[in-house]
Amino acid sequence: MAEEKKKKEEQRSIFLQCLLILLLLLLHCSHSNGAPSLSSDLAALLTFKSLSDSSNHLLTWNSSSPFPCSSWLGVSCSQSRITGLVLESLSLSGASIAPLSNLTELRILNLKSNHLTGPIPDLSSLAALKLLFLSNNSLSGPIPSSLSSLSRLYRLDLSFNLLSGPIPLSLNHLPHLLTLRLNSNNLSGPIPVLSLPNLQDLNLSSNSLTGPIPPSLSSFPPASFAGNPTGFPTTTTVSSSPGSKPDQGIHHSGMSHAALIAIIAGDLAALLIAFTILFLYFWRKIGSKPPSHHLHEGEKIVFSSSPYAGFERGRMVFFDETPARFELEDLLRASAEMLGKGGYGTAYKAVIQDKNIVAVKRLRETGSGLGKREFEQRMQILGRIQHPNLVSLKAYYYAPDEKLLVYEFMPGGSVYALLHGNRGPGRTPVWWEVRLRVALAAARALAHIHTASRSLRLAHGNVKTTNILLDKAGTARLSDFGLSMLGPSSTARDCGYRAPEAPSAERPWASQRADVYAFGVVLLELLTGRAASEMVDLPRWVQSVVREEWTAEVFDLELLRCKGIEEQMVTMLQLALGCTATVPDQRPKIRHVVRMIEDISSGGIGDASVSPSLDSFDSVSDSPSLSEESGQAHDVTLSSCR
The missing domain is CATH 1.10.510.10 (Transferase(Phosphotransferase) domain 1)
Incomplete structure (x- = not known):
C-alpha cells in the first residue's frame, strides 16, 4: 500500500509540473504572439528540471520567483533572455538535454560532471552559443553533425563520455574554435583533416582512432593523441592480403619458427660471452690502478656511466664559512640519488656522512670552452648573490674534465x-x-x-x-x-x-x-x-x-x-x-x-x-x-x- 501511495504521489507531481509548463507556454503565446521571451526560456528550463533533477538540487528553480535571473541556480540573463546555464556536478540524470535547445540566446552551456545519458540532441537552434561543456557524463551515440551550425562556438568539450563513431569533418565549419576536447570516448575511424586556424587546445586521446595524424594537427604534442592505435607517421609496413595469415612473411622467406628461435638464442649466447670477457678485463684493469684512478672510477659510478678522457684533480671552493666543509672524496663516498637531467647538466641529491644533504649539479659539457680563471670568475659572481628566495650556491669544484656545483638541497x-x-x-x-x-x-x-x-x-x-x-x-x-x-x-x-x-x-x-x-x-x-x-x-x-x-x-x-x-x-x-x-x-x-x-x-x-x-x-x-x-x-x- 505504501509503495502504491508513493507511486501515485510521484505521478501527481509529474502531472502538476507538466500542467505548470503548459500554462507557462499558453501565457507565452498569448503575450508575445510566438516570439521567444524570458517566459519561454523558463518553461524550457522547468521541462529540463522535471526530466533530470531527481536529486532536487534545483530547488531554487521556482516559477513563483520574481527574479529568476538572479535567484535560479546557475542561470544568468541578458536583455530579458537566458544567456548562461552553468549546472556542473549536480547529479543531473537522464536523456534530458533536448528541452535546452529552446534557449535560442544561450551563449554558455555547462553541464559538466553529471549523469546525463542518451545521444546529444540537435542544438543547431543555439546559434549564439560560444561555450559548450558536456564532459564527464554518459552521453552516447555519434557526435552530431548539427554542431557544425554553431559557428560562434569557441570551446567544445565532450570528453569522458561514451560517444562513438567517427569525428565529423563538419567540425571544420567552426572557424572560431579554440578548444576541442573529445578524449576518453569510444570514437573510431581516422582522424579527419581538421583545418581550424585558431585551435589552441586539442585532446583526442583515449579513443579508438586509427591511421596517421594529419599534418594540420602535427604541431600538437603527442599527449593529444595518446591512448589510440594511431600516432605520427612512421615507416610503412608491408600489408598482407585479407586471407593471409599473420606469420605469412616468415613462411614466405622459407624460415621456420624453430630456426628463428635458434638464431636469436645463438646471438644472445654470443653477446653474453662477449660481455663476460669485457667485464673480467675491466675488473682487472680497475684493480691495478693507483689510488687516484680509484677516485676517478668511484666518481664515475656515483655521477655518471660515461667514460673519462683523463683525470686531473681539482679542489672544492666554498662561499660560506659556516657550513661543515667536505672534499671531493666525501662526495664520492656519499649516497647519491639522481634528481633529474636538464640542459645544463644532471642534478643529484647527495647525503654526506649521513647528516649533510646537498644538491650537486654536474656540468660535464656546459662551460667546456671556459678556462679555469674565467670559470672561477663567473662562479665568484654567482656565489656572491644571496637572497632568502634564492637557492644558494654553496661551493663548486673545477677540473678540466669535471665541473660540479653544490647547492642547498630543497626537500619540497x-x-x-x-x-x-x-x-x-x-x-x-x-x-x-x-x-x-x-x-x-x-x-x-x-x-x-x-x-x-x-x-x-x-x-x-x-x-x-x-x-x-x-x-x-x-x-x-x-x-x-x-x-x-x-x-x-x-x-x-x-x-x-x-x-x-x-x-x-x-x-x-x-x-x-x-x-x-x-x-x-x-x-x-x-x-x-x-x-x-x-x-x-x-x-x-x-x-x-x-x-x-x-x-x-x-x-x-x-x-x-x-x-x-x-x-x-x-x-x-x-x-x-x-x-x-x-x-x-x-x-x-x-x-x-x-x-x-x-x-x-x-x-x-x-x-x-x-x-x-x-x-x-x-x-x-x-x-x-x-x-x-x-x-x-x-x-x-x-x-x-x-
Missing part, C-alpha cells in the same frame, strides 16, 4: 610538481594563497638577481616552474640562476618560456626582459593550472580567451572553489599578460612586478596599466561570474581555500 620539490603532479582523485588542491606566496617569492628573487650588480646586467636565463623549488618550510626558492654565463645549454631552451626575441640558434644568451617574459608564463601557469611545456603557446591561448570571451575557463578549477578572490586573479592575469608582451620594451621591469604582486597579496587591486591590451577585459556582458561558471556549491568560504 618543484613548483611544477606541486601544480601539475597527481591531478587525479585524491589530489590536495593548491589554494590561491599558496600560489600568491610562490609568485611573490620568485619575483623578489628575480628582482634581486637583476639588481645584484651595478656593473653587470645580470639575468637568470632559465626561469620556469621546474626551477622554482620549495624548502622544508614550504618557501619558494629560485634555482639555477646564471648558468647561461657558463655556456650554451646542451638542449634547446624550453620553448614554453622562451621570449619571442630569443635567438633561434642555441648559444649563451639571456636578458632581463626575457626573464620577465618567462616569469609571466610562470604566473599564467599558477593561474590556469596548465603546464607551459605541454601547451602550443600558453600566453597566446590565454590572450585568445581574453580577447574573444572572458570566462572562468581560463582559471584553474581549483581556484574557482574560492570566493572573494576574483578581482585578485583578474589583476594577476593582467599582470601576467603584460609580462608576456611580444615587444620587450612593453614588458614591465621586475621591480614593478614585485610591487604589483605585493599589492595584490595585501588585498589591493594593483595597477592594470602594465597591460593596455586588456581594455575590453571587463566589457564582456555575457560572461557569468566566476562562482556561477565554476558550478561549485555556493557555500564554499575563502577560509577553505587557504
Whole structure:
C-alpha cells in the first residue's frame, strides 16, 4: 500500500509540473504572439528540471520567483533572455538535454560532471552559443553533425563520455574554435583533416582512432593523441592480403619458427660471452690502478656511466664559512640519488656522512670552452648573490674534465610538481594563497638577481616552474640562476618560456626582459593550472580567451572553489599578460612586478596599466561570474581555500 501511495504521489507531481509548463507556454503565446521571451526560456528550463533533477538540487528553480535571473541556480540573463546555464556536478540524470535547445540566446552551456545519458540532441537552434561543456557524463551515440551550425562556438568539450563513431569533418565549419576536447570516448575511424586556424587546445586521446595524424594537427604534442592505435607517421609496413595469415612473411622467406628461435638464442649466447670477457678485463684493469684512478672510477659510478678522457684533480671552493666543509672524496663516498637531467647538466641529491644533504649539479659539457680563471670568475659572481628566495650556491669544484656545483638541497620539490603532479582523485588542491606566496617569492628573487650588480646586467636565463623549488618550510626558492654565463645549454631552451626575441640558434644568451617574459608564463601557469611545456603557446591561448570571451575557463578549477578572490586573479592575469608582451620594451621591469604582486597579496587591486591590451577585459556582458561558471556549491568560504 505504501509503495502504491508513493507511486501515485510521484505521478501527481509529474502531472502538476507538466500542467505548470503548459500554462507557462499558453501565457507565452498569448503575450508575445510566438516570439521567444524570458517566459519561454523558463518553461524550457522547468521541462529540463522535471526530466533530470531527481536529486532536487534545483530547488531554487521556482516559477513563483520574481527574479529568476538572479535567484535560479546557475542561470544568468541578458536583455530579458537566458544567456548562461552553468549546472556542473549536480547529479543531473537522464536523456534530458533536448528541452535546452529552446534557449535560442544561450551563449554558455555547462553541464559538466553529471549523469546525463542518451545521444546529444540537435542544438543547431543555439546559434549564439560560444561555450559548450558536456564532459564527464554518459552521453552516447555519434557526435552530431548539427554542431557544425554553431559557428560562434569557441570551446567544445565532450570528453569522458561514451560517444562513438567517427569525428565529423563538419567540425571544420567552426572557424572560431579554440578548444576541442573529445578524449576518453569510444570514437573510431581516422582522424579527419581538421583545418581550424585558431585551435589552441586539442585532446583526442583515449579513443579508438586509427591511421596517421594529419599534418594540420602535427604541431600538437603527442599527449593529444595518446591512448589510440594511431600516432605520427612512421615507416610503412608491408600489408598482407585479407586471407593471409599473420606469420605469412616468415613462411614466405622459407624460415621456420624453430630456426628463428635458434638464431636469436645463438646471438644472445654470443653477446653474453662477449660481455663476460669485457667485464673480467675491466675488473682487472680497475684493480691495478693507483689510488687516484680509484677516485676517478668511484666518481664515475656515483655521477655518471660515461667514460673519462683523463683525470686531473681539482679542489672544492666554498662561499660560506659556516657550513661543515667536505672534499671531493666525501662526495664520492656519499649516497647519491639522481634528481633529474636538464640542459645544463644532471642534478643529484647527495647525503654526506649521513647528516649533510646537498644538491650537486654536474656540468660535464656546459662551460667546456671556459678556462679555469674565467670559470672561477663567473662562479665568484654567482656565489656572491644571496637572497632568502634564492637557492644558494654553496661551493663548486673545477677540473678540466669535471665541473660540479653544490647547492642547498630543497626537500619540497618543484613548483611544477606541486601544480601539475597527481591531478587525479585524491589530489590536495593548491589554494590561491599558496600560489600568491610562490609568485611573490620568485619575483623578489628575480628582482634581486637583476639588481645584484651595478656593473653587470645580470639575468637568470632559465626561469620556469621546474626551477622554482620549495624548502622544508614550504618557501619558494629560485634555482639555477646564471648558468647561461657558463655556456650554451646542451638542449634547446624550453620553448614554453622562451621570449619571442630569443635567438633561434642555441648559444649563451639571456636578458632581463626575457626573464620577465618567462616569469609571466610562470604566473599564467599558477593561474590556469596548465603546464607551459605541454601547451602550443600558453600566453597566446590565454590572450585568445581574453580577447574573444572572458570566462572562468581560463582559471584553474581549483581556484574557482574560492570566493572573494576574483578581482585578485583578474589583476594577476593582467599582470601576467603584460609580462608576456611580444615587444620587450612593453614588458614591465621586475621591480614593478614585485610591487604589483605585493599589492595584490595585501588585498589591493594593483595597477592594470602594465597591460593596455586588456581594455575590453571587463566589457564582456555575457560572461557569468566566476562562482556561477565554476558550478561549485555556493557555500564554499575563502577560509577553505587557504
